[in-house]
Amino acid sequence: MPSEKVLKLPAYGGQALIEGVMMRGKNNVAMAVRAPGGEIVVHEEKLPNLYRSRWMKTPFLRGIISLWDSMGLGMRLLTKSANIASGEDEQIEGAALTFTVIISLLLAVGIFFVLPAFIAGLIEKYFTISQWESNLVEGLLRLVILVLYMALIGRMEDIKRVFAYHGAEHKTINAFEAGVELNPENVSQQTLVHPRCGTSFMLTLVLISILIFSLLGPLPLHWRIISRILLIPFVSGIAYEYIRFAANTMDRSALMRWLIKPNLWLQKLSTREPDLEMLEVSITAFNTMLAAENREE
Numbered sequence: 001m002p003s004e005k006v007l008k009l010p011a012y013g014g015q016a017l018i019e020g021v022m023m024r025g026k027n028n029v030a031m032a033v034r035a036p037g038g039e040i041v042v043h044e045e046k047l048p049n050l051y052r053s054r055w056m057k058t059p060f061l062r063g064i065i066s067l068w069d070s071m072g073l074g075m076r077l078l079t080k081s082a083n084i085a086s087g088e089d090e091q092i093e094g095a096a097l098t099f100t101v102i103i104s105l106l107l108a109v110g111i112f113f114v115l116p117a118f119i120a121g122l123i124e125k126y127f128t129i130s131q132w133e134s135n136l137v138e139g140l141l142r143l144v145i146l147v148l149y150m151a152l153i154g155r156m157e158d159i160k161r162v163f164a165y166h167g168a169e170h171k172t173i174n175a176f177e178a179g180v181e182l183n184p185e186n187v188s189q190q191t192l193v194h195p196r197c198g199t200s201f202m203l204t205l206v207l208i209s210i211l212i213f214s215l216l217g218p219l220p221l222h223w224r225i226i227s228r229i230l231l232i233p234f235v236s237g238i239a240y241e242y243i244r245f246a247a248n249t250m251d252r253s254a255l256m257r258w259l260i261k262p263n264l265w266l267q268k269l270s271t272r273e274p275d276l277e278m279l280e281v282s283i284t285a286f287n288t289m290l291a292a293e294n295r296e297e
Contacts, residue, residue, distance in 0.1 A: 016166035017081035032285035063240025139210030168274035168282035200263035
């Protein structure tokens with residue numbers, strides 16, 4: 001059963017792994033992975049001091065810091081989970097991990113920001129459309145790429161299982177927040193969607209970028225692309241704060257529940273219905289994290 005001492009809702013987050021789930025609290029992170037033999041392997045560690053620094057209490061800045069550090073943490077635990085699930089023992093750490101994160105970030109920036117800006121810039125140049133129309137086209141291209149990306153990778157068998165563990169992560173957090181006992185049967189009754197999901201963040205980032213980039217006015221193609229890259233941290237910070245605000249107010253605001261519907265809809269592409277064994281793994285990760293949090297309290 002959950003302790004009477006609970007964290008504020010934004011303190012709880014998670015991530016689907018290879019045959020497992022990672023759960024993150026305010027001070028600690030834990031993951032649980034189903035090993036080839038069927039047993040659940042658990043790993044727990046304390047989060048860096050950065051998570052408890054004054055920078056993480058500064059609006060907008062905390063979103064940028066959290067996004068970068070979470071990428072490193074997520075990549076490292078994703079690799080660790082893959083090794084456990086496959087029975088291998090090769091870790092990505094140090095310089096290799098940093099290089100992997102940077103390459104992943106560059107690919108994401110190239111696909112979701114540079115490519116739409118480049119295409120929209122060419123359309124604006126050769127079809128004589130206004131700057132506002134060009135920014136709208138760019139935003140729509142970015143949205144289409146995001147939806148197609150989620151839909152296409154979701155057709156891969158291995159990713160289907162990752163998306164099912166993503167659903168297990170959501171259901172577990174939803175069950176805890178609803179105050180029900182955390183067992184596979186109870187957790188299975190919860191919804192697959194959650195307002196603080198990373199998928200929601202991605203959609204919010206795309207939509208806010210349309211508004212922010214429209215304020216820049218006409219730009220040559222090369223400055224258009226450079227501006228998109230330079231403004232990613234700024235737009236990410238705004239998106240992070242919006243997601244926090246939405247999660248904290250949607251229960252008492254009909255307007256916010258309406259505004260966040262597209263975010264919840266997109267999550268249907270990145271989640272699948274988990275089986276009871278997957279839920280058992282997710283619950284184990286959450287309980288391990290919560291126990292570590294309560295020890296510090």
